[in-house]
Amino acid sequence: xxxxxxxxxxxxxxxxxxxxxxxxxxxxxxxxxxxxxxxxxxxxxxxxxxxxxxxxxxxxxxxxxxxxxxxxxxxxxxxxxxxxxxxxxxxxxxxxxxxxxxxxxxxxxxxxxxxxxxxxxxxxxxxxxxxxxxxxxxxxxxxxxxxxxxxxxxxxxxxxxxxxxxxxxxxxxxxxxxxxxxxxxxxxxxxxxxxxxxxxxxxxxxxxxxxxxxxxxxxxxxxxxxxxxxxxxxxxxxxxxxxxxxxxxxxxxxxxxxxxxxxxxxxxxxxxxxxxxxxxxxxxxxxxxxxxxxxxxxxxxxxxxxxxxxxxxxxxxxxxxxxxxxxxxxxxxxxxxxxxxxxxxxxxxxxxxxxxxxxxxxxxxxxxxxxxxxxxxxxxxxxxxxxxxxxxxxxxxxxxxxxxxxxxxxxxxxxxxxxxxxxxxxxxxxxxxxxxxxxxxxxxxxxxxxxxxxxxxxxxxxxxxxxxxxxxxxxxxxxxxxxxxxxxxxxxxxxxxxxxxxxxxxxxxxxxxxxxxxxxxxxxxxxxxxxxxxxxxxxxxxxxxxxxxxxxxxxxxxxxxxxxxxxxxxxxxxxxxxxxxxxxxxxxxxxxxxxxxxxxxxxxxxxxxxxxxxxxxxxxxxxxxxxxxxxxxxxxxxxxxxxxxxxxxxxxxxxxxxxxxxxxxxxxxxxxxxxxxxxxxxxxxxxxxxx
Numbered sequence: 001x002x003x004x005x006x007x008x009x010x011x012x013x014x015x016x017x018x019x020x021x022x023x024x025x026x027x028x029x030x031x032x033x034x035x036x037x038x039x040x041x042x043x044x045x046x047x048x049x050x051x052x053x054x055x056x057x058x059x060x061x062x063x064x065x066x067x068x069x070x071x072x073x074x075x076x077x078x079x080x081x082x083x084x085x086x087x088x089x090x091x092x093x094x095x096x097x098x099x100x101x102x103x104x105x106x107x108x109x110x111x112x113x114x115x116x117x118x119x120x121x122x123x124x125x126x127x128x129x130x131x132x133x134x135x136x137x138x139x140x141x142x143x144x145x146x147x148x149x150x151x152x153x154x155x156x157x158x159x160x161x162x163x164x165x166x167x168x169x170x171x172x173x174x175x176x177x178x179x180x181x182x183x184x185x186x187x188x189x190x191x192x193x194x195x196x197x198x199x200x201x202x203x204x205x206x207x208x209x210x211x212x213x214x215x216x217x218x219x220x221x222x223x224x225x226x227x228x229x230x231x232x233x234x235x236x237x238x239x240x241x242x243x244x245x246x247x248x249x250x251x252x253x254x255x256x257x258x259x260x261x262x263x264x265x266x267x268x269x270x271x272x273x274x275x276x277x278x279x280x281x282x283x284x285x286x287x288x289x290x291x292x293x294x295x296x297x298x299x300x301x302x303x304x305x306x307x308x309x310x311x312x313x314x315x316x317x318x319x320x321x322x323x324x325x326x327x328x329x330x331x332x333x334x335x336x337x338x339x340x341x342x343x344x345x346x347x348x349x350x351x352x353x354x355x356x357x358x359x360x361x362x363x364x365x366x367x368x369x370x371x372x373x374x375x376x377x378x379x380x381x382x383x384x385x386x387x388x389x390x391x392x393x394x395x396x397x398x399x400x401x402x403x404x405x406x407x408x409x410x411x412x413x414x415x416x417x418x419x420x421x422x423x424x425x426x427x428x429x430x431x432x433x434x435x436x437x438x439x440x441x442x443x444x445x446x447x448x449x450x451x452x453x454x455x456x457x458x459x460x461x462x463x464x465x466x467x468x469x470x471x472x473x474x475x476x477x478x479x480x481x482x483x484x485x486x487x488x489x490x491x492x493x494x495x496x497x498x499x500x501x502x503x504x505x506x507x508x509x510x511x512x513x514x515x516x517x518x519x520x521x522x523x524x525x526x527x528x529x530x531x532x533x534x535x536x537x538x539x540x541x542x543x544x545x546x547x548x549x550x551x552x553x554x555x556x557x558x559x560x561x562x563x564x565x566x567x568x569x570x571x572x573x574x575x576x577x578x579x580x581x582x583x584x585x586x587x588x589x590x591x592x593x594x595x596x597x598x599x600x601x602x603x604x605x606x607x608x609x610x611x612x613x614x615x616x617x618x619x620x621x622x623x624x625x626x627x628x629x630x631x632x633x634x635x636x637x638x639x640x641x642x643x644x645x646x647x648x649x650x651x652x653x654x655x656x657x658x659x660x661x662x663x664x665x666x667x668x669x670x671x672x673x674x675x676x677x678x679x680x681x682x683x684x685x686x687x688x689x690x691x
Contacts, residue, residue: 041098059123
C-alpha cells in the first residue's frame with residue numbers, strides 16, 4: 001500500500017531530465033504495491049554550488065495526478081512545456097521526493113495525492129505511508145491557528161504542523177533566512193512527538209535546501225547509498241553525525257519503502273528502525289533517535305545519535321523484470337519449481353546408511369525445545385498467508401502432538417484473544433510488514449509468548465521483532481496476487497513440523513517419506529505446470545460466469561480457500577472456498593445445472609468422503625470440475641458429467657502445493673481473457689501496511 005521514493009545527489013552533476021526519470025522509475029518499481037494516484041516534487045532553480053554561499057530558496061515544483069504513473073508522467077511533460085522548464089539544467093545538489101498513493105482518507109484526486117504541502121509557498125512537503133490516527137485533533141488545533149486545509153487526507157496535518165513549529169521557533173529566535181534558529185531535525189522531532197499511528201515519512205523544505213529527512217514508526221522505509229568511485233572494500237558504518245565527510249566523492253542517496261526500487265541503483269542499504277530520523281545533508285547521513293521528553297531545548301525535542309552499519313540487499317535486478325513472460329503473476333507461477341528449490345536449499349539433510357534424513361532450520365534450532373514444551377501453537381496471518389498456515393496445520397499437529405489453533409491477525413487483535421507465556425505464536429507474512437499481523441505480534445510479545453516469524457523479506461519488521469524464525473527465500477514477488485510465496489510458505493511450515501517432531505522415533509518413517517516428497521516436489525510442480533493450456537481452455541469456458549464454488553477438505557480445505565481467493569482477487573469474479581464437510585449445512589442450496597463447482601478430490605485420507613460429495617452434487621445436476629490424482633479421471637467422469645483435471649500424487653501434506661497450481665493458472669487466464677490488470681487488481685495492494 002502506497003509507495004515512497006526519494007533521490008538526493010551530492011557533488012554529482014545531474015540534469016533535471018535525469019532526476020525526473022530516476023523519480024519516475026522509482027515509482028514504477030513500486031506500482032505492484034497498489035495505488036490510485038501519484039506525485040513528485042523537484043527543485044525549481046539551481047541548487048547551491050559548492051562555491052556558492054547563499055542557497056537557493058525558491059519553492060519547489062510539485063506535480064500530482066490521479067490515475068497511473070504514466071498519467072503523472074504525461075502531466076509533468078505537459079506542465080514542463082507550459083512553463084518552459086529547462087530539462088537540461090544541471091544540478092550539483094538536488095533533493096526530489098515521489099509517492100504512489102492508495103486512498104485511505106479522501107478519494108483519488110490531485111488534491112489528495114502526495115506530496116502534501118504546508119500551504120502557499122510549499123515551505124514543507126511530505127510524502128507519507130501509513131495512517132495518522134489523531135489527525136482530526138491536530139487538524140482542529142491547526143485550524144484555530146489560521147491554517148486552511150485543501151485535502152481530505154490525514155497526511156496534510158504533518159507539513160502544516162512542521163510549518164507551525166518552524167514559524168513559532170523562528171519568531172521566538174528572530175531568525176533571518178538562511179540562519180534558522182531551529183534545525184530541520186528539531187522541526188521533524190517536534191512533529192513526530194505529536195503524531196499517533198503508523199507512518200513512514202520524508203520531509204522536504206526549501207528552508208533547508210538540498211536536505212531530506214526520513215523517519216518511520218511501524219511502516220517500512222530503507223535508505224540506499226551509492227558513492228561514485230567508491231572503495232569497494234570499505235565497510236561503511238554510520239557514526240554520529242556523518243557517514244561521509246562533505247568534501248569526499250560524489251554520491252547518490254535513495255529512500256524507498258521497498259527494496260525493489262533500490263536494487264537497480266545500489267545494494268548497500270540501511271533499514272530504518274522505528275523512532276529513527278535519518279537526515280541527509282552535505283553528503284552526510286545523520287541517524288538520530290527520539291528521546292521522548294528527555295533533553296528538550298526551547299520546547300523542542302533533542303535527539304540522540306545512533307551508530308548503524310549498512311547491509312547488502314540479497315536481490316538481483318533480474319528478479320524484478322518480467323523476462324520472457326507477459327505478466328509478473330504468470331512469471332511467478334512458472335517460477336515455482338525454482339523458488340521451491342531455493343526454499344529447501346541447505347535445509348534438507350538426505351542422510352545415509354546410518355544417518356536418518358532430517359531437516360536443519362538454523363533460525364529455529366536454539367528454540368526447538370521451547371516450542372516442543374508449548375501448551376499450544378498459534379498460527380497468525382492474513383489472507384494468503386493464513387491459508388498457507390491452514391494447509392500446514394494437520395501435519396504440524398500430527399508430528400508435534402501439540403494442539404494448533406488458527407487466528408486471523410485482525411480478529412485476534414480486535415478481541416484481544418488469550419495468548420499465554422506457554423504458547424508459541426507463529427506469524428506468517430510474505431512482506432513481513434502486514435499491519436494487522438504486526439499489531440498481533442506486539443500483543444503476543446507483551447503476553448510473553450515465544451514469537452516465530454515466517455516471512456519472505458529479510459530485515460522486515462516481523463523478521464526483526466520475532467524471537468526466531470525462518471525466511472522462505474522465494475525471491476522477489478511483484479504480482480499482487482501471491483503465488484510462489486504461498487507454496488514456499490507451505491513448504492517452510494512442513495519443514496518446521498519435521499524439525500519440531502524430529503525427536504519422536506515413532507514418526508521417523510513418516511518424516512523420511514515427507515522429506516523424499518519434498519526433494520521431488522519441484523519436479524511434480526513442473527509436471528503440473530504442463531496443464532497451462534488446459535487451464536486456459538477451462539478459463540475460456542468460464543469467462544462469462546458470475547460465480548465459482550470450490551469445495552475441499554482436510555489438507556485441501558486451504559486449497560479451496562486459496563484457489564477461490566486467487567480467482568476473486570485478480571479476475572474480479574465472485575468465488576468462494578467451502579469446507580466440503582459443510583456442504584449439506586447451507587451451500588448445497590446453491591447447486592444447480594448452471595453454477596460451476598470445483599471439487600478437489602485427490603487421494604488422501606479424505607478421498608472417499610470427497611467421492612461422496614461428488615455423487616451428491618451429480619445427483620443435483622451440478623456442473624462439476626473435479627481435480628483428481630493422475631489415473632482417476634475415468635472413474636470420476638463415469639459417475640456423471642464433469643471436467644476432470646489430473647495432477648500428480650505426492651505425500652498428503654504436500655498435495656496442497658501441487659493442487660493450487662492449476663487454480664493459480666485458471667485465475668491468471670480468466671483475468672487476462674476478461675481484460676483486467678492481472679498484476680495490479682482493482683482496489684488491492686501487495687503489502688497491506690495500514691489497518
